[in-house]
Amino acid sequence: MVDWGTIVADVSDRWPLYASIPFIAALIGYVTKRVAIEMMFRPLEFVGIPPLLGWQGVLPANAERMASIATETLTRNLVDPREIFSRLDPEQIAREVEKPLLEAVDEVTREVMTEYQPQLWERLPPAAKQLLLDRVRAQAPKAIASIMKQFADNIDDVFDLKHMVVTNLVRDKALLNRLIRDISRPEMSFIARSGIFFGFGLGIVQLIVWTLTHEPLVMPVFGFFIGWVTDWLALKMVFLPREPKRFFGVFTWQGVFQKRRDQVAADYGDMIAREIITIPNIVEAVLTGPKSDRLFQIIQREVQRTIDEQAGVIKPVLVAAVGSTRFQQMKLSVAEKTVQRVPQTVVYAEDYATGALDVRNTIVQRMRQLNRLEFEQLLRPAFRQDEWKLIAVGAVIGGLVGEMQVLLMLH
Template identity: 35%
Template structure:
């Protein structure tokens, strides 16, 4: 086809239009159907192009990468700031944890881990005193530390409640989880937005058919080939634009022309949308294991170790005083110590509250004393190992308890349903909005190309 004929305009009279329609009625009757298919097909392709391909395919500036994978960092940033800013906070999460119940669930593995940590840290920081201490006395130290560890877990939970924002960045954790698993972001769009995407596809059929009827009249009047790709472009653009407008507007039910009642689809389905969004976040992002991993292995791990070290040191200084009395009452029951004559030397005082009550009897037996100045670094070393070990200790029953106690799904549904329409729209709309223009542009370009193909087909059919 020559460009001159492509842009030519041949205005027909009414009799000519009647004769033209009578002769080619079957061609004209397909125009609305083809326009409907253009509307529908461009929507399917545009939606697919939002997510595929994951990696850029092409050369230089010519190519394509799925909109969502390409803009994932920006979309996730908007999504996570909304999620952690409006729906849930680290404080709300930690407030739901009962330290005593958690401690009871991890008692057995915690006792094993504490025994390992105590032996290792004592040997590193008090080697002379620890190595020369009789084995039964060492066992008493470990046993008392194991008992104290349960109270320390409760104290740690309370301390985390007071200082959670200093040691845990929920938004950073959520952002990392989304970016480390691209399927989660795609799943969120496809599952939570499935009604909206289905509506976009169906609207392409309806709007495309309506535009096709207008296209018939324009073709009958002007008989210009350029009209077809222009109508294809308009169909692709308008159907995307109108569908997106109808998804989010109006925010409250409204009647048009006194007959047609419409409510923005996203807001109309706010309850099921809230439930599906909450289920996805609770099952793939804010799970107990991910939260534990984010807390103990996150960017604020150093601050967390400092917090745990404070709890451990307080427990050590408190328990040493109790331990001195405990050992004093227990030492006479240890036959081996009695046989060795250590009971007469006051072995219980080996583990007094500070260096003075401990050093004298310890020196009497071993010739060396306990260095009380090492309590702080010992506590820090123990805290470091405990922070590394706790995620594994919290597997199993403790993880199940945390999932139940946190109730992320129920909390998010409750908050989302209570939102105003503007707030609710702001939960997911920014992520969609980031590329609405791109989606509309893709629809327009695809519509133009299909319209151009339609001209070639019609010209061949007519001639």
């Protein structure tokens, strides 16, 4: 039987401690959420004694898997390389890079001729040298336009978008973190704030149970329960329900992430266009990616064709002087040196190409057309597989704080 007199006397004597119970529970709810959020992203590299004694942020630890999931959604639903590269005008690209291109043509021609036949090059009359340079310079923009057209027509053979995105996200774990954290910042804040309210509500129940029982297990068990349930519930409320749903006929709720669909689309499109699908990254992927050999073949073929067409009157002299095999090697060398100069040449067309590709607006428009489940997949995979670890950590922290409460209440 409950001894109400003893209970009332104890509460009166130590009311500050009793009053603190729901507030400490609210603090547990908030702190466990903050810890869980930080553990998703930090540290970038494993800290501790591998493989088990230590921690690495959930996203950085699973960078390749997370990047692959994000890229799958990006490449399947949002960006079609063939479509966006068809927006580039080869002639405009040639005009944008014309000045650095002509400078590169002069340099490459002089370098190759000096390398393969220095004596012949020195002995050529200035007029003959200039004739060769002028003819190659005249055809260079046309060659660039032709290469760009072949590039766009054969985009699937020369460019692997998925490989480019995964490579950049795995290489730069901080970028992967930003991709998830920046677009989900309001959701993260909601998770942390929700812990305060959920924790306070459960703390009132904890207060009542402790007051009636004084059972030492109440505090750690409730602390564990508060940490576990509030983490689990907050994560669910970020994504579910996908459509607005009325509860108890009193209030309507929709997953926080789903409610921000338009803003998420804008933020995601901005980040992808600004930091991932950029002209420098595309150039790097095309020149060094798994399909780079195909692009080199296109450039080599176009450069050699241009040389054959424009060598004109001095071609027989060159072939006689260096030999046909050496002449072929010379053309190959021209192609290789041309490829080496692509990055610094293409940078002059970066502004035009960025605007023409219009990656940001393409992504925003496509994201707004995704169904609710497809939209959820932009963020949900970052939580799903390892969310139990975050919830468990929250529960353990809650249990430890609860045990400290017991010591405080009993002493």
